Amino acid sequence: xxxxxxxxxxxxxxxxxxxxxxxxxxxxxxxxxxxxxxxxxxxxxxxxxxxxxxxxxxxxxxxxxxxxxxxxxxxxxxxxxxxxxxxxxxxxxxxxxxxxxxxxxxxxxxxxxxxxxxxxxxxxxxxxxxxxxxxxxxxxxxxxxxxxxxxxxxxxxxxxxxxxxxxxxxxxxxxxxxxxxxxx
Amino acid sequence: xxxxxxxxxxxxxxxxxxxxxxxxxxxxxxxxxxxxxxxxxxxxxxxxxxxxxxxxxxxxxxxxxxxxxxxxxxxxxxxxxxxxxxxxxxxxxxxxxxxxxxxxxxxxxxxxxxxxxxxxxxxxxxxxxxxxxxxxxxxxxxxxxxxxxxxxxxxxxxxxxxxxxxxxxxxxxxxxxxxxxxxxxxxxxxxxxxxxxxxxxxxxxxxxxxxxxxxxxxxxxxxxxxxxxxxxxxxxxxxxxxxxxxxxxxxxxxxxxxxxxxxxxxxxxxxxxxxxxxxxxxxxxxxxxxxxxxxxxxx
Numbered sequence: 001x002x003x004x005x006x007x008x009x010x011x012x013x014x015x016x017x018x019x020x021x022x023x024x025x026x027x028x029x030x031x032x033x034x035x036x037x038x039x040x041x042x043x044x045x046x047x048x049x050x051x052x053x054x055x056x057x058x059x060x061x062x063x064x065x066x067x068x069x070x071x072x073x074x075x076x077x078x079x080x081x082x083x084x085x086x087x088x089x090x091x092x093x094x095x096x097x098x099x100x101x102x103x104x105x106x107x108x109x110x111x112x113x114x115x116x117x118x119x120x121x122x123x124x125x126x127x128x129x130x131x132x133x134x135x136x137x138x139x140x141x142x143x144x145x146x147x148x149x150x151x152x153x154x155x156x157x158x159x160x161x162x163x164x165x166x167x168x169x170x171x172x173x174x175x176x177x178x179x180x181x182x183x184x
Numbered sequence: 185x186x187x188x189x190x191x192x193x194x195x196x197x198x199x200x201x202x203x204x205x206x207x208x209x210x211x212x213x214x215x216x217x218x219x220x221x222x223x224x225x226x227x228x229x230x231x232x233x234x235x236x237x238x239x240x241x242x243x244x245x246x247x248x249x250x251x252x253x254x255x256x257x258x259x260x261x262x263x264x265x266x267x268x269x270x271x272x273x274x275x276x277x278x279x280x281x282x283x284x285x286x287x288x289x290x291x292x293x294x295x296x297x298x299x300x301x302x303x304x305x306x307x308x309x310x311x312x313x314x315x316x317x318x319x320x321x322x323x324x325x326x327x328x329x330x331x332x333x334x335x336x337x338x339x340x341x342x343x344x345x346x347x348x349x350x351x352x353x354x355x356x357x358x359x360x361x362x363x364x365x366x367x368x369x370x371x372x373x374x375x376x377x378x379x380x381x382x383x384x385x386x387x388x389x390x391x392x393x394x395x396x397x398x399x400x401x402x403x404x405x406x407x408x409x410x411x412x413x414x415x416x417x418x419x420x421x422x423x424x425x426x427x428x429x430x431x432x433x434x435x436x437x438x439x440x441x442x443x444x445x446x447x448x449x450x451x452x453x454x455x456x457x458x459x460x461x462x463x464x465x466x467x468x469x470x471x472x473x474x475x476x477x478x479x480x481x482x483x
Binding site: 002005007009010021034035038041099102105106110113 | 190196204478
């Protein structure tokens with residue numbers, strides 16, 4: 001498992017190829033929870049009271065559901081492009097793409113120990129942006145290797161649903177808002 | 185070489201996971217360790233109003249009021265700093281924020297305000313509830329007053345041949361209707377409304393700042409002041425920025441050592457911004473259709 005993680009980080013093409021041969025949904029879920037923990041703990045100010053444990057618990061459940069939903073959407077999208085994997089493999093691919101987010105762990109800890117340090121905010125923002133780019137690149141590679149499609153198709157499989165989702169969401173909110181306020 | 189790289193990545197991954205677990209532990213200890221004092225920091229950096237943006241993915245973004253409530257009920261908060269950068273807003277919400285800040289003060293938590301570029305009208309209203317106010321020399325503040333605006337399309341409607349027919353239960357029910365100008369009786373009504381609201385505004389500022397009302401009234405004519413002018417008129421306590429405000433809060437709360445800060449502003453994700461922009465479109469469209477009667481403490 002740890003060997004697979006390091007392979008994905010160093011050589012994602014081989015790593016995701018290896019991942020396709022394995023059945024690791026539990027490990028994938030643990031990775032999602034860890035990535036979400038890193039994300040949640042980045043802003044300790046959100047836990048103004050004693051709701052930390054509950055927040056982390058709820059955020060973890062939401063993250064798993066979100067990754068499952070994203071996997072479902074990407075899996076459906078991949079099917080349109082004649083992708084060749086089962087849902088569990090897509091879920092694993094998406095979850096393992098989140099590995100870079102876990103690397104913010106030391107920064108999260110430092111930020112909690114020294115919350116006053118202003119440079120941390122800038123460092124966090126930069127690191128997060130770079131990690132997000134890394135995650136997206138990993139996701140495309142993961143889709144390409146798992147679905148056995150070309151890079152262009154993998155990019156389309158990854159971006160098309162997101163584009164459609166955001167457009168539909170935007171239109172839906174505008175429409176619902178206008179209807180709700182009796183303007184349409 | 186690859187093996188070394190693998191070992192390094194593996195170590196980094198294990199270290200990261202360990203750090204996350206440790207961070208979780210630290211956060212839990214921070215929360216449960218009630219003995220240590222924290223200075224709360226809230227950014228009031230928008231037009232003041234009751235609305236808040238929200239999305240089903242990220243949950244509701246906290247309004248200024250709910251951020252204040254969170255701070256009020258946070259057992260670790262020993263002092264509160266409000267960074268105000270607002271031209272004001274609706275009268276009801278400004279008043280509610282003022283009262284909430286007063287209740288925080290009454291709870292024994294010192295509240296210090298740091299004004300940014302602008303803290304006028306409703307922005308000043310809420311600042312007046314604080315124990316201590318800092319502003320920069322060139323901060324725009326003051327503008328103590330109330331405003332209500334109506335647009336009359338009567339002449340335009342007449343030109344294009346539109347007649348709005350209104351059936352109403354009382355003479356004032358359509359006061360402010362855009363299809364006609366205000367009648368003298370309606371003007372009187374709104375003027376009385378404005379004066380009553382202004383009276384409450386001035387009374388609250390006098391109470392919050394501990395000033396004589398007679399001293400305040402001559403400058404409560406809606407005039408804008410710089411931070412330096414406001415200092416001369418005792419509307420603020422000292423010239424300074426956020427750092428000074430944080431130090432003052434620490435001093436008032438008697439917190440030793442470094443200033444531990446807890447901000448209550450929730451960060452916006454990309455998706456949140458997309459959703460917020462769509463909500464803004466809806467709001468803009470709906471404002472165009474709304475009956476335009478809203479009391480404002482705004483520049």
